[in-house]
Amino acid sequence: MAWAGGQVNNPTQADAMKSRLQAIEQDLSKNWEKRDELNRTAERASTELKEIQERGIGLARSLYRYSAKADSLQTRLQQMQERERSKSAAMARRQGQLAATLSALQRMARMPAATLVAIPQPPQNTIRSAILLRATVPKLKDEATRLADELRTLKALRANIAGDSKSLAKTMADLEKERLSLSFLTAKKMRLLEKTRSAEHSAATRTARLSARAGNMRELLWALLKQKQSPELRGEDFEPPPAAGKPETATAEPPTPPRQTAALAPFRLPRGPIPALGRIVTAFGAKMPNGTLSKGVYISTRPSAPVVAPTKGRVMFAGVFRGYGNLVILELPNKDHVLISGMAKISAEIGDEVLAGEPLGEMAPSTSSLPKLYFELRRQGRPINPLPPKAARRNKVRG
Template sequence: MSEIERSRASILHGCGIAAVAFVLSLSAARAENTLDQAPDPDKSRAEYEQVSKDITLSSERLAKLAADIATIKKDHASITAALIQSAMTEQKLGQDIEDIGAKLEGLKGEEQKIRASLAARRDVLAEVLGALQRMGLNPPPAILVKPEDALSSVRSAILLGAVVPELRQQTEILLADLKEQSRVTASIEAERARLTAAVGEQTAEKKRLSMLLEAKQKLEADTQTALAAEEQRSQALAAKAGSLKELIASLEADKARKAANAAKAAEQKSADADKAPAEPELASLPVPEANRLTAAAPFAALQGQIALPVIGKIKRRYGADDGNGAVMLGDMVATQSGAIVTAPADGNVLYAGPFRSYGQLLILNAGDGYHVVLAGMSRISVASGQSVLAGEPVGAMGEARVASTSASKNGNATPELYVEFRKDGKPVDPTPWWADRFSGRT
């Protein structure tokens, strides 16, 4: 008798635990409707886009940024160094955001698996709970009251002895799943808080970059006439060129012609004055003196050392199908809205501006017959004739719905930067140049 009563008590206890767990599983299954049914690889970036729209800088933060800019020595080298450092900080924050997004996707995947496990066991739990409920309404007879029912009591005890362990096992698994779900949910909220903080820091760094670029433009006011003339010549050549190859060839030819004319004029002036060659006029210089490169490393020697010009992932690589019946002549990098684009290597800006279907196009002469082509930006912050250092900001991507034709399932367009390397006028595979950390090879 006491053994049967203990079995019944165990059933009722197990029934209570399982009932609570079952209700929780039902609520978890209902909550599943609030999430996507399958992980979306672009969802983390879409979440970033939403957070970035809600981030605004306080007046105190803006005042501090302005004060920081004011303390920088107002010369070309100092501002350029500050720009490079700020761009590095912004891209580090961008990489942190990408990593947080990837971790969020992993956590959401775990959450989906747990909820799928709960939903899969819902029918089994319902059947067991129904049987327990029926047993509770019709308890087995007591042996001492009706001895003739002894056989029924023994049968009930045997049945309960078989059911209770299985029920306990199912309940323990269910409770473990619910506990893990709670942990995962807490982790997701923590990562979202980290994402919000990182986006806030990134927004401040973008503002710092904008203010530094303004300071640099004011500093270079005396060279604007020369740069404007250079840009007009570049635009005229671009209007005549029918392809990227023709554009680069005509720009290089024009550059060589100007250099030869400048050298000839300097030589003539020296002969006329019968003295040491004087500095040529600023307007005749193809590159402003204040921004000349002094000891650039050969581009061919930089293989395995170049970071992507923008934080993101390579979605389409050189040689792959471009979706229009041809092959990719460069790499396409998916990135974030407003991402800062930096020069991948030291070089001279051969062209900066719109060009046919490329949109905003930037061509850097990296030396030794190498050219770097960047396209897909919404804004370019350098001009033809300037020189840039590796890591120096040269432009920015547009907003998600404007910058690219690549759209995710939820309708968010992903900004994409097109990167093409050329050697002696022919496209080459940029893969050997990318550092492992940024190439997607690790």
């Protein structure tokens, strides 16, 4: 190509360069448009994810309320049914006694006075029997009145049982409706994340390798922290943490309980930082069947109960880990770590930034035995009591 004074000598070459320049400009324009469209798509996805997060938290709260109401109604129904059985049995006994006494009175009333004299017994016994039966009549009237009152009470009790049974059926229907809505929303979130994510897949693969190499929870946390500091870490680079001076045991209480409670910024519904509604069946530090002490708490939940993040944090691990089953590990803003396991399904993924109350998974739908959720809190790698002192003393938890 020849140049003269900055001009192209060959007009054909000049036209070719001009065409190439126009093609490049068009490609650049298309790329800018594509980038702008991708940015808009990312913004829409971010907005939709935020809406899904907020809606998910609202649905989880609604599920908690319906579950608490269902528990209350079931307890009330059981108490009323027991009371109804007790009253029915007592009334049956009293009716039998009253019927026997009335039968005796009726027989005496049908006997003429002259016949009483002919009865082969001393006259004073006959007179005494008549006096006793006459004195029994007012008592029988009082007993009949009390029996009528008991019958009215029993009738009202049965009406209350019927009403509460109806309320319970509606509550259970509402509970199932909200659970299905939450499941649909979770599936929608997962589909959206699949479209907007790619880098996290490699991180998830590396984390799966780490979990396969880790011998216990302390080693897994150590490896996850190393991976966070060095994202290029591969599963083959796993090395166990340095040996601690003491074996891993449950700490009786955190060093500063007030700071612990404040730092958790718990999802309160309506008390305590807890990931699921239920009853604590194994407390922190309790002796386990194998002789060790519990490093966390076990919570008996309703079937298919939602499991939520007790506080905001980042998902460091989501998957199966030996001895824990389905496990989610959250890193909190204060660098503590929350471990939640026992779920049948996990809806969180590694790298998720979750909010307090955001669904993480769902318990098993088993009705033969109540599923149990495991909840553990670790500070500097060591287990501490995950519940504030007041909540730890109660065996009922309400989220």
